[in-house]
Amino acid sequence: MIRLDLMRRLSFLAVVSCAAFPVLAQEGEKTDAPKGDVEESKDEKKKDEEERWFAILNGDVYAGTGEVLRGATLLSKNGKIHSIGYDLYVPPDAKTVDAKGYRLYPGLVAISSQGLLGNASGDFEDTIDPFSFRMVLGLGTGITTTGAGSGAVKLKRFSVDGAVLNEKIFSTFSWSANNPRGKGELREKLVAASKFLREHREWQRKVKEEKDLPEPSKRGVDNNMLGVLQGEQTAKFVANDRDDLLGIARLAQEFGFRPVIEGCQEGWTVADELGRAGVRAIVTPRDRRTKDERQAHDGGASIENAAILHRAGVQVAITPATEGVDLGGLVGRDILHLPIEPGFAVRGGLSERAALESITIVPARLLGVSHRVGSLEVGKDCDVIVTDGDVLHYKTFVQWAVIDGKVVYDKEKELFYAHIRPRPEVAAVKKIDAGETPPVPVEPAEEGEKDEEKDGPEKKDGEKKDGDETPPKKDG
Amino acid sequence: MLRSHSFFIGVLLATPALAGGPIAIRVGRAETVAKGVVLNAVILVEDGKIVLIGEDLPVERGVPILDRPSWTVMPGLVSCYTRIGQDSEGGDDFSPDVKAVDELYPKSRDLRKVVEYGVTTLGIYPAGNGIPGIAAAVRPIGETVEEMVLDDSAYLKIVMRSDSASKKRLRDAFKKADEHDEKVKKAREKFDKDKDKKGKKEEKKEDKPEPKPEPKPEPKPEEKKVAQGEGQDADPESAQEPKAEAKTDKKADGFVPPAPDDKSRAFVEMRAGKLRALVTLAAASDWLHWLDAIGKEKIGFDVRLVLNQDSDMYYVFDKKTYDLEADGIGDRKIHAVVEPLLTFTPNTRRVRNLPMELARAGAKVCFTPRVDDLPNYKAWLAHVSELVGAGMSRETALRGLTLNPAEMLGVGDRVGSIEKGKDANLVFVDGDPFQPSTRIQAVMLDGRFVFGEVDL
Numbered sequence: 001m002i003r004l005d006l007m008r009r010l011s012f013l014a015v016v017s018c019a020a021f022p023v024l025a026q027e028g029e030k031t032d033a034p035k036g037d038v039e040e041s042k043d044e045k046k047k048d049e050e051e052r053w054f055a056i057l058n059g060d061v062y063a064g065t066g067e068v069l070r071g072a073t074l075l076s077k078n079g080k081i082h083s084i085g086y087d088l089y090v091p092p093d094a095k096t097v098d099a100k101g102y103r104l105y106p107g108l109v110a111i112s113s114q115g116l117l118g119n120a121s122g123d124f125e126d127t128i129d130p131f132s133f134r135m136v137l138g139l140g141t142g143i144t145t146t147g148a149g150s151g152a153v154k155l156k157r158f159s160v161d162g163a164v165l166n167e168k169i170f171s172t173f174s175w176s177a178n179n180p181r182g183k184g185e186l187r188e189k190l191v192a193a194s195k196f197l198r199e200h201r202e203w204q205r206k207v208k209e210e211k212d213l214p215e216p217s218k219r220g221v222d223n224n225m226l227g228v229l230q231g232e233q234t235a236k237f238v239a240n241d242r243d244d245l246l247g248i249a250r251l252a253q254e255f256g257f258r259p260v261i262e263g264c265q266e267g268w269t270v271a272d273e274l275g276r277a278g279v280r281a282i283v284t285p286r287d288r289r290t291k292d293e294r295q296a297h298d299g300g301a302s303i304e305n306a307a308i309l310h311r312a313g314v315q316v317a318i319t320p321a322t323e324g325v326d327l328g329g330l331v332g333r334d335i336l337h338l339p340i341e342p343g344f345a346v347r348g349g350l351s352e353r354a355a356l357e358s359i360t361i362v363p364a365r366l367l368g369v370s371h372r373v374g375s376l377e378v379g380k381d382c383d384v385i386v387t388d389g390d391v392l393h394y395k396t397f398v399q400w401a402v403i404d405g406k407v408v409y410d411k412e413k414e415l416f417y418a419h420i421r422p423r424p425e426v427a428a429v430k431k432i433d434a435g436e437t438p439p440v441p442v443e444p445a446e447e448g449e450k451d452e453e454k455d456g457p458e459k460k461d462g463e464k465k466d467g468d469e470t471p472p473k474k475d476g
Numbered sequence: 477m478l479r480s481h482s483f484f485i486g487v488l489l490a491t492p493a494l495a496g497g498p499i500a501i502r503v504g505r506a507e508t509v510a511k512g513v514v515l516n517a518v519i520l521v522e523d524g525k526i527v528l529i530g531e532d533l534p535v536e537r538g539v540p541i542l543d544r545p546s547w548t549v550m551p552g553l554v555s556c557y558t559r560i561g562q563d564s565e566g567g568d569d570f571s572p573d574v575k576a577v578d579e580l581y582p583k584s585r586d587l588r589k590v591v592e593y594g595v596t597t598l599g600i601y602p603a604g605n606g607i608p609g610i611a612a613a614v615r616p617i618g619e620t621v622e623e624m625v626l627d628d629s630a631y632l633k634i635v636m637r638s639d640s641a642s643k644k645r646l647r648d649a650f651k652k653a654d655e656h657d658e659k660v661k662k663a664r665e666k667f668d669k670d671k672d673k674k675g676k677k678e679e680k681k682e683d684k685p686e687p688k689p690e691p692k693p694e695p696k697p698e699e700k701k702v703a704q705g706e707g708q709d710a711d712p713e714s715a716q717e718p719k720a721e722a723k724t725d726k727k728a729d730g731f732v733p734p735a736p737d738d739k740s741r742a743f744v745e746m747r748a749g750k751l752r753a754l755v756t757l758a759a760a761s762d763w764l765h766w767l768d769a770i771g772k773e774k775i776g777f778d779v780r781l782v783l784n785q786d787s788d789m790y791y792v793f794d795k796k797t798y799d800l801e802a803d804g805i806g807d808r809k810i811h812a813v814v815e816p817l818l819t820f821t822p823n824t825r826r827v828r829n830l831p832m833e834l835a836r837a838g839a840k841v842c843f844t845p846r847v848d849d850l851p852n853y854k855a856w857l858a859h860v861s862e863l864v865g866a867g868m869s870r871e872t873a874l875r876g877l878t879l880n881p882a883e884m885l886g887v888g889d890r891v892g893s894i895e896k897g898k899d900a901n902l903v904f905v906d907g908d909p910f911q912p913s914t915r916i917q918a919v920m921l922d923g924r925f926v927f928g929e930v931d932l
Contacts, residue, residue: 118638118761126640129761131791133822158791159801160764406799415823 052078054405055090059099059386064106064360064375066353074104076382079404083378097400097407099386105356106375107144107383107401108391109152109363111282111317113335114324116146116155117163124148124164130157134325139401139409140416141336142391144383145364145373152367154383155401157408169368170236170260171224175248177241190255193225228257234366240265240289242299249277260366265289268308269298275313280366282317283309285344286333306342306358307349316350317366318342318358343392355392388421399423498522499923500535501542503904507550509879510893517549521900524923529894542930547917550874550909551893552596552901553856556630556881557611557754557780557813557844559603560853561586566604570645572742574609576602577628580621586850587616592927593853594916596901597626597892599885601633601754606645608633610742611754613885617921630885631754631778632742636766638759643769650773653743656736667731746775752886753777754813758784760791767802778811778884780844781834786822789830793837806837811884813842816859818866831876832868841872842881861910870910904928 054076061069061084075082075090090096110116116138118129129135135155138146145154150170156163174182199216207213227233237248240263249270252259261267264281266289267274274281283306291300302308306316320341326334333341342355350358364374372381382405389396397417401409412418412426499521506517508529518535520528535541561584562576580600590598598616602609611630618624636642736744745751755777757763763779770777781789794804805812814831821828835841845852846859857877864873882892891899900923907914918928 120638123640126643126765127638129638129759130764131760131788133788158798160761160768161801415821 051091052405053082053091053094054382054402055088055094055096056099056104056384056386056400056402057090057096059102059104061104061376062356062391063377064356065377071100074376074382074384076402076405079382079406081376081378081380081382084376095407097386097402099400102386102388102399103391104376105142105385105387105391106360107373107385107403108142108338108359109361109367109369109374110138110143110146110323110335110338110359111319111363111366112147112323113138113143116143116325116335117148117153120148122149124151124153125160128153128160128163130159130163133415136409136414137325137336137416140398140411140414141338142385142387142398142401143335143338144385144401144403145367145369147363147367152364152369154373154403155408156403162404165369165372166367169234169366171228171233172236172238175237175239175244175251177243177247183247187251189222189225190229190251192221193229194255196221197226197229229255231257234258234260234368236260236262238262241292242266242269242295242297245279246270246273249273249279252277252279263287264309265301265305266299267314268302268305271308271312271314274309280315280317280362281309282319282363282366283345284319284321285341285348286321303344303348305348306345306354310350310354315362315365316345316354316358317363318345318355319363339391339396340394343394346392352390352392397421498527498539499542500539501549501902502535502544503547503549504545505548506894507548507874507909508894509551509874510895516545519549519894519900519902521920521923524900526894526896526898526900528896544904544917547904547906548909549894550903550905551878552891552903552919552921553594553877554597554599554842554879554881554885554892555590555595555844555853555856556597556599556613556842556884558598558600558848560590560598560600560848560850561616562600562603564603566608569604569606569641570649570739571602571604571609572607572632572649573738574602574604575612575628576600576609577612577614577621577625580612580614580624582618582620582624589850590853591616591919591921592916593850593856594903594919595853595856596903596919596921597882597885597887599630599881601631605635606642607635607649607742610751611885613887615921617926626887626890627885629745629751630887631752632746633756634753634777635756636762636769638761638765643765646769649740649743652740653736653747656734656740656744660733663734664731671730747773749776751776754780754884756780756782757789758782760788763789763792763805764800764802778813779805780813781805781830783815783817783819783830785820787819787830788822790828790833793834793839804837806834806839809838810840811842811880812839813844813881813884815846816843816856816863817846818862827866829863829866829868831863832866832872835868835872835876840880840883841876842884843873843876857909857914858912861912864910873910899923 056074058071058073061067061072061074063069063084069084069086072084072086073088073090074084075088075094115134116132117124117135118127118132120127120129135157138155139157143155145152145165150168150172151164152166152169154163154165173186175186176182196216196218203213203216224233228235235257237259239245239248239261245261245264245267248259248261253276258278258280260280260282261274262282264274264283265287267281267283285303285306287301289301291298306318310316318341320335320337321333323335325336338359342350342358345358346352346355361370361374364370373383374380376384382402384402385391385398386400386402387396387398397411397420398409399411400407412423501519501521503517503519504515506514506519506529508514514529514531516532518528518530518533519526520533520535520539561581562579564579577600579602587598595616598614599611600614601611610628610632612628613626613630614624615626616624634646735741742751746753753775755766757766757779781787783789791798792800792804794806795802796804812834814834816831819828819830820826831841831843843856843860845856852859860873860877864870879888879892882888882890891901894902900920902920903916904918904920905914906917916927918930919926
């Protein structure tokens with residue numbers, strides 16, 4: 001429910017009216033002031049008018065950095081978080097959401113997904129579908145940012161501007177015992193790239209004295225690899241076997257980069273090595289594999305994987321088994337169950353805080369956008385979800401999702417979950433049937449007959465629903 | 477059917493109507509569209525035009541009267557987005573120089589057939605995807621192309637999809653127009669310089685120190701011919717005016733801007749406000765991507781919304797409902813060409829009347845048949861009446877079949893309503909046009925009965 005906070009508005013008016021007289025008096029005295037000043041103040045006023053304020057009031061703020069502020073207010077200005085705390089002054093023109101009894105979390109970050117941006121592919125700026133129903137489902141899950149292609153895109157509805165956060169972050173490489181030649185080639189690429197970088201640095205140092213010195217040739221040097229070694233891109237591997245994981249960790253240490261390893265199922269057996277090498281892992285706690293019996297060491301999948309990796313200093317991002325929105329097959333393991341998945345890591349010993357981070361700040365870091373999303377901190381984008389309980393709990397629903405300080409999802413207004421445990425204040429006013437509210441307000445002026453027609457079936461539906469409604473859930 | 481058509485013409489040859497002499501029509505009800513309903517209406521038609529319309533007007537002795545108190549008359553239907561009777565396949569992705577009028581075949585059987593379904597004006601667009609070319613407003617009947625054409629540059633068709641290719645196509649096109657503007661500017665500078673040398677500086681030039689180059693292309697010879705052909709039909713001033721202005725400009729100044737090349741002409745004309753675009757959109761996101769693609773270009777455009785069962789178009793009807801950052805279609809008050817189709821809210825079985833919602837949001841709805849073939853032309857009125865049954869007002873529905881599409885085609889001052897001075901394109905029905913039992917009894921095109929057995 002968005003509404004202008006009437007009480008606040010009234011109290012503000014009261015304050016203004018009290019203050020009005022002295023202000024007037026001052027203005028009277030100030031009439032001699034130079035014209036320039038007056039114009040400036042007008043400009044300032046104009047700027048003030050353009051400011052877009054938004055506040056979520058009275059919610060328990062789980063900042064995603066460990067802090068919890070109960071019953072606090074989160075205030076956003078022009079899409080960025082302006083302040084979080086108590087007794088904040090909320091400008092009277094701010095749109096507000098009353099989240100009393102609810103929790104605020106940073107919008108979830110899916111490290112990768114399929115279909116949440118509509119049929120968009122490749123050039124997301126030009127192809128994103130901000131009206132896709134799968135985007136609504138994604139927001140209903142709490143996802144506000146997703147990895148897409150090799151970059152990061154927000155699930156920004158109703159607009160095609162400003163959704164793309166990062167166009168290219170990942171370069172994917174392969175390192176597998178099944179492909180020894182590929183391993184050799186990768187090493188060669190790394191050697192060539194680091195040799196070039198070394199020579200280039202040398203050249204940069206010397207060229208100040210000897211101006212004719214030729215720049216070292218870039219020929220035969222892989223651009224992506226250069227990006228990785230210079231820290232502009234992230235090397236991503238898909239690997240699960242212990243030997244492969246060790247190989248990647250050693251390579252990373254040798255050449256000085258921090259790889260992201262997707263899968264990492266046997267990571268728990270070599271967690272220390274991975275941690276030392278600065279590996280970041282993308283894991284799926286519910287993935288299963290059996291141990292290769294020819295292997296003397298530990299092996300196979302473990303429910304403790306995420307917990308052990310985290311303890312060893314590996315940053316763990318968690319993703320469900322499939323990236324798409326599955327309406328059949330692997331239901332319960334698709335991207336709409338992103339917040340459920342870390343629960344299985346918690347079962348294996350991961351702390352709840354790390355579990356939350358595994359679907360917020362860690363994937364944001366991996367995607368190179370943690371300066372904008374992934375936690376609730378002043379100055380970051382106001383991408384917030386308001387839930388009716390612990391975000392990791394299977395029973396919890398996202399009530400509102402906010403992107404850039406604008407509500408883009410309201411459970412009661414969308415088709416999918418509105419009929420399940422409706423919010424008390426909404427349930428009190430109207431029996432909700434998903435999607436029933438006419439999205440276009442009916443104007444009786446033009447066509448009177450229509451309204452009568454529409455009222456009939458609407459009421460009927462409402463009556464039918466009376467019986468099977470569960471009592472509204474109160475606390476968060 | 478061709479035979480029966482010529483038969484009627486033959487019969488009418490003997491009547492004074494064809495000779496251009498006056499004829500009075502007295503019907504029970506006239507849906508004028510422009511000025512509401514006139515009961516017991518008398519319409520005086522002369523020389524293919526409506527001379528008078530009013531309630532119970534006295535008819536001069538000697539003027540033949542068609543007296544049908546049980547009939548209703550409405551303006552001839554206008555189908556502004558069609559390829560009925562056209563055969564060619566779509567071509568190149570970017571061919572804004574193609575004109576639909578060039579492939580027009582006057583003897584097409586389908587064109588004559590749609591007249592029987594009440595259609596008296598067609599907007600024929602060129603086939604193809606991307607930017608296939610310029611549509612023409614035509615009469616469905618004529619011996620030659622010249623006789624048929626009302627306006628050979630009705631709109632430029634542009635297909636917009638949410639993909640990079642669509643945007644790139646547009647950006648490239650505007651870039652080409654930029655290049656042309658640059659050329660004109662340089663030519664102008666050169667011209668001014670030469671003039672200065674000659675010492676023939678005129679005052680007029682100082683009035684516009686930096687003349688926005690008005691890149692008026694030389695009217696093609698065929699265009700001129702068409703205009704002449706239309707001459708006796710009193711071609712509206714609006715079409716002639718800019719040309720005349722350009723001419724006087726030329727005289728005053730002597731500067732002849734270089735003509736734009738074929739690929740850039742349409743976009744140069746669009747920027748100058750002389751040509752509108754019709755943008756085909758298939759999903760709500762296409763609208764936002766379209767606005768994004770044109771950016772700050774100030775071009776006039778209307779939209780063609782392809783409705784299907786699960787259309788999500790309602791998201792962009794107005795800015796307010798979904799708090800859009802960009803304008804909605806209705807906010808722009810533009811024409812929107814849609815099929816008369818009831819759709820569902822996506823993923824549900826909840827029926828929506830999107831054309832009605834569109835009209836309420838402020839857009840000017842124009843109907844096109846559900847499918848561009850004869851059976852759907854035949855059922856066109858019935859399909860629209862389904863929307864009326866689902867809540868659309870009769871006025872909106874009628875206007876969407878007549879005046880709105882006529883205006884969209886740029887011939888709204890000639891056809892689309894029953895008004896004094898307009899072409900006598902009339903459809904006579906034997907009841908409420910939105911009742912399924914109603915049949916079309918007669919159709920008049922430019923003052924001649926081209927369908928129906930009418931004896932005076």
